[in-house]
Amino acid sequence: MRRNVSRSDAARGDVYQIGDVAERVGLSLRTVRYYEEAGLLMPVGRTVGGFRLYDVDAIERLLLIRKMKPLGFTLEEMRSLLVLRDELATPGLAADTRAALQERLGTWVLLAEEKLSTLREQVSVAESFVGGLHDDAERTGGDAV
Amino acid sequence: MRRNVSRSDAARGDVYQIGDVAERVGLSLRTVRYYEEAGLLMPVGRTVGGFRLYDVDAIERLLLIRKMKPLGFTLEEMRSLLVLRDELATPGLAADTRAALQERLGTWVLLAEEKLSTLREQVSVAESFVGGLHDDAERTGGDAV
DNA sequence: GGACAACTCGACCCTAACGTCAGCGTAGGT
DNA sequence: ACCTACGCTGACGTTAGGGTCGAGTTGTCC
Numbered sequence: 001m002r003r004n005v006s007r008s009d010a011a012r013g014d015v016y017q018i019g020d021v022a023e024r025v026g027l028s029l030r031t032v033r034y035y036e037e038a039g040l041l042m043p044v045g046r047t048v049g050g051f052r053l054y055d056v057d058a059i060e061r062l063l064l065i066r067k068m069k070p071l072g073f074t075l076e077e078m079r080s081l082l083v084l085r086d087e088l089a090t091p092g093l094a095a096d097t098r099a100a101l102q103e104r105l106g107t108w109v110l111l112a113e114e115k116l117s118t119l120r121e122q123v124s125v126a127e128s129f130v131g132g133l134h135d136d137a138e139r140t141g142g143d144a145v
Numbered sequence: 146m147r148r149n150v151s152r153s154d155a156a157r158g159d160v161y162q163i164g165d166v167a168e169r170v171g172l173s174l175r176t177v178r179y180y181e182e183a184g185l186l187m188p189v190g191r192t193v194g195g196f197r198l199y200d201v202d203a204i205e206r207l208l209l210i211r212k213m214k215p216l217g218f219t220l221e222e223m224r225s226l227l228v229l230r231d232e233l234a235t236p237g238l239a240a241d242t243r244a245a246l247q248e249r250l251g252t253w254v255l256l257a258e259e260k261l262s263t264l265r266e267q268v269s270v271a272e273s274f275v276g277g278l279h280d281d282a283e284r285t286g287g288d289a290v
Numbered sequence: 291g292g293a294c295a296a297c298t299c300g301a302c303c304c305t306a307a308c309g310t311c312a313g314c315g316t317a318g319g320t
Numbered sequence: 321a322c323c324t325a326c327g328c329t330g331a332c333g334t335t336a337g338g339g340t341c342g343a344g345t346t347g348t349c350c
Contacts, residue, residue, distance in 0.1 A: 017346095019297065029298080034337060049345040051298055067274040070267035075336070085281065105282045112275045119268055122215035126264055129212040130257045136230065137250045162317095164326065174327080179308060194316045196327055220307075 015044060015053040025062040032062065038075040040065060040082060071115040081108055160189065160198040170207040177207070183220040185210060185227060216260040226253055 022029050035041055036052075041061050043052035061082065068078050088101050167174050180186055181197075186206050188197035206227065213223050233246050 017298075028338075030338065031336085033300095038336085047298095047345075049298080050300095051345070064274075067270050067277075070271045071274065088281070102282060105278075109275070109278050109282050112271075112278055116268075116271050116275050119271055123261075123264055123268055125212050126215045126257075126261050129209075129216065130254070130261050132212075133250070133254050133257055136233070137247060137254050162327075173309080175308065175310085178328095183307090192316075192327095194327085195329095196316070 013055075015055055016059070017047075018043075018052045018054070021054045021059055021062065024059055025066060027062060027066070035062070035065065035075070039079045040075060071112060071119065073115070084108070158200075160200055161204070162192075163188075163197045163199070166199045166204055166207065169204055170211060172207060172211070180207070180210065180220070184224045185220060216257060216264065218260070229253070 016024070018029050018032055022032050027035075033052075036043070041058055044055045044058065045053045047053060064082075065078055068081070073081070084101060084104055088098070088105065093101075161169070163174055163177055167177050172180075178197075181188070186203055189200045189203065190198045192198060209227075210223055213226070218226070229246060229249055233243070233250065238246075
């Protein structure tokens with residue numbers, strides 16, 4: 001008699017309500033709603049009473065978003081990228097259209113790699129800071145050199 | 146005839162005004178002022194007309210702050226840490242006082258290392274994302290598998 | 291067919307860490 | 321005296337959510 005599997009296991013084609021989704025991807029309800037407001041994802045539908053309903057694709061999408069976050073993309077940037085991905089995923093696309101989309105994707109790749117390298121720089125900056133902290137903490141006495 | 150070397154080279158004991166400082170450390174004027182508001186640093190003085198004046202120590206301090214930022218410390222946390230550092234730097238400190246301060250510094254070290262490891266995790270998440278993006282970009286046709 | 295707990299809704303205000311703008315005063319050179 | 325670059329305060333705007341509210345919705349148990 002399961003109609004929507006809201007609080008249990010799930011097979012293909014099931015829908016989840018927001019709390020379920022939030023828990024699965026490790027975001028707050030508020031955040032998921034906010035992402036919707038920002039145009040990052042839409043629920044596949046609503047219950048009669050207005051509860052949001054999501055499918056597995058939405059969960060995938062949210063996990064993808066979570067992966068982008070460390071790179072410091074703004075929500076607006078993520079929206080653009082996701083839209084682009086969606087466009088590329090539409091079936092039956094003219095070859096030149098597809099090529100154009102893929103070119104645009106290429107610039108995103110470059111941007112992402114740039115951000116990745118600044119992230120790596122930040123790690124080394126952070127490492128040097130932590131190293132310095134260690135030194136401060138181990139300098140036992142007030143006596144200089 | 147140089148009185149304060151504001152727009153040129155500088156030797157020991159010189160003071161700088163905010164634009165100079167900002168440029169040297171790579172922060173905006175607004176940010177430097179905001180850090181003051183947040184209690185992270187104070188100018189060593191002001192001109193008669195009210196211009197902030199900083200010394201080399203302030204510049205060092207700002208550079209240190211910049212190193213902390215990638216670790217995701219809040220300004221409040223940085224303030225605490227800087228205050229602690231200042232206390233440790235005061236000369237003629239009783240041995241037990243110093244020990245207590247150093248213990249507190251130890252917890253900061255732990256916290257910083259924790260943050261550093263989450264930062265490293267973020268790098269690997271980001272790497273996997275960029276990798277996936279590459280794949281998306283290279284999947285030439287719409288034909289599956 | 292009512293009670294009930296758990297869940298969700300939209301709406302609102304709050305926060306950190308700045309960006310940006312306006313209007314006006316300063317510093318220092320000529 | 322005047323010019324130009326520089327700085328001041330104060331106020332509002334932005335991003336990415338967090339918290340809280342009263343009110344409505346679901347599924348379940350009797």
